[in-house]
Amino acid sequence: MQAARLHEYTDEMADALSIDEVDRPEVIEGNHVVVEIEGAGWCQTDNHVIEGMWEEQMGQSLPMTLGHENAGTVAEVGEDVTLVSEGDAVVCHPARTCGICRACRLGQDMHCDNLVFPGLSTDGGFADYLLTSERAVIPLPDGVDPAEIAPHADAGITAYHAVKKAVCELNPGEHAVVVGVGGLGHIGLQALRTMSAAEITAVEVKDEALSLADDLGADYTINSRDSNVADEMNAITDGEGVQQILDFVGDDETLDYAPSLLSGGGDHHVVGYGGHVHEPAQTLVNGDFGYRGTLVGTYPELQELMALVARGDVELRTSRYDLAEINDVAEKLEHGEIEGRAVITP
Numbered sequence: 001m002q003a004a005r006l007h008e009y010t011d012e013m014a015d016a017l018s019i020d021e022v023d024r025p026e027v028i029e030g031n032h033v034v035v036e037i038e039g040a041g042w043c044q045t046d047n048h049v050i051e052g053m054w055e056e057q058m059g060q061s062l063p064m065t066l067g068h069e070n071a072g073t074v075a076e077v078g079e080d081v082t083l084v085s086e087g088d089a090v091v092c093h094p095a096r097t098c099g100i101c102r103a104c105r106l107g108q109d110m111h112c113d114n115l116v117f118p119g120l121s122t123d124g125g126f127a128d129y130l131l132t133s134e135r136a137v138i139p140l141p142d143g144v145d146p147a148e149i150a151p152h153a154d155a156g157i158t159a160y161h162a163v164k165k166a167v168c169e170l171n172p173g174e175h176a177v178v179v180g181v182g183g184l185g186h187i188g189l190q191a192l193r194t195m196s197a198a199e200i201t202a203v204e205v206k207d208e209a210l211s212l213a214d215d216l217g218a219d220y221t222i223n224s225r226d227s228n229v230a231d232e233m234n235a236i237t238d239g240e241g242v243q244q245i246l247d248f249v250g251d252d253e254t255l256d257y258a259p260s261l262l263s264g265g266g267d268h269h270v271v272g273y274g275g276h277v278h279e280p281a282q283t284l285v286n287g288d289f290g291y292r293g294t295l296v297g298t299y300p301e302l303q304e305l306m307a308l309v310a311r312g313d314v315e316l317r318t319s320r321y322d323l324a325e326i327n328d329v330a331e332k333l334e335h336g337e338i339e340g341r342a343v344i345t346p
Contacts, residue, residue, distance in 0.1 A: 002021060003020055004017040004326045005018055017066065031081060034076040035072045037125045037130055038146040042329045045120075064123060073089055089140040089146050090138060091153050091302065097109050126326060161294055172196075176201070177200075178192065179204075181248075182248065184248045186317060190217070191313075191314055200220070202221045202222070241264075242262060251275035258287075259289075264288045268290070320345050322344075323344055
């Protein structure tokens with residue numbers, strides 16, 4: 001089979017991956033599932049993997065097939081698998097987990113002691129087939145196209161995980177800010193709209209992204225290149241501040257929003273990453289606010305998100321590319337030239 005593989009870390013996206021001929025994965029253990037990939041989302045994290053940012057954390061061994069947002073059709077199952085059968089359409093939770101460690105028993109999939117992460121620690125889905133496990137596959141509702149929803153396996157579940165935490169702290173009429181209405185943010189905004197009665201303000205630097213935010217139900221929009229975000233939010237909230245910030249950018253500028261935007265006891269949910277938090281401890285104490293990280297989400301949350309997708313409450317804006325175009329996709333994303341999510345269709 002063909003697979004897009006990383007042989008060495010590089011900052012040059014134009015020829016980062018090579019299309020290699022490799023053996024198709026096989027079922028070895030009773031809980032194994034082999035999925036024929038119909039769609040695999042390209043994520044900013046893939047660019048970071050190429051740059052070597054995840055080498056130490058994930059203990060990577062090159063060459064490795066990338067791709068952690070995967071969906072397709074079950075091609076083969078192990079003898080112990082009962083959840084799915086050959087021919088079933090599935091989306092794959094990005095983590096393969098053991099099910100028996102304390103984190104798994106608590107339902108905290110991303111903190112599994114024995115976590116295997118296709119595309120980051122082992123071969124992923126930018127290929128014809130993917131090896132995963134029964135604990136990772138979620139059968140798709142009838143009528144849901146695996147290629148169309150593949151990015152929900154990471155982008156969607158991560159956005160949903162952050163929104164679910166924020167919604168618990170939002171009362172009707174209170175204010176939430178969505179920073180960045182790109183590949184993750186446009187999912188998060190829709191989830192926030194359908195799961196809460198909060199007033200939503202979208203903050204972006206691109207007019208086309210702000211127009212998308214309008215289409216997706218934002219009550220207010222702010223172009224942070226043209227306006228002072230703190231002044232604008234002060235006017236919108238009559239000086240009361242906002243209760244929750246969902247930051248899908250996570251650079252130095254956006255991480256600085258918390259002290260000036262949040263009301264007492266609010267939260268700044270960090271979803272995008274790359275920047276740094278530069279706040280004195282006294283600022284956090286005085287504002288009684290917190291920064292909350294977001295590491296993907298749980299298996300049940302991906303099930304819940306699929307229910308919202310099936311109901312039509314959350315939709316993806318995607319563009320599709322052949323496996324041979326994979327380096328073009330990496331380069332386009334590096335330069336901010338992809339709106340919504342890119343999906344590789346091997």
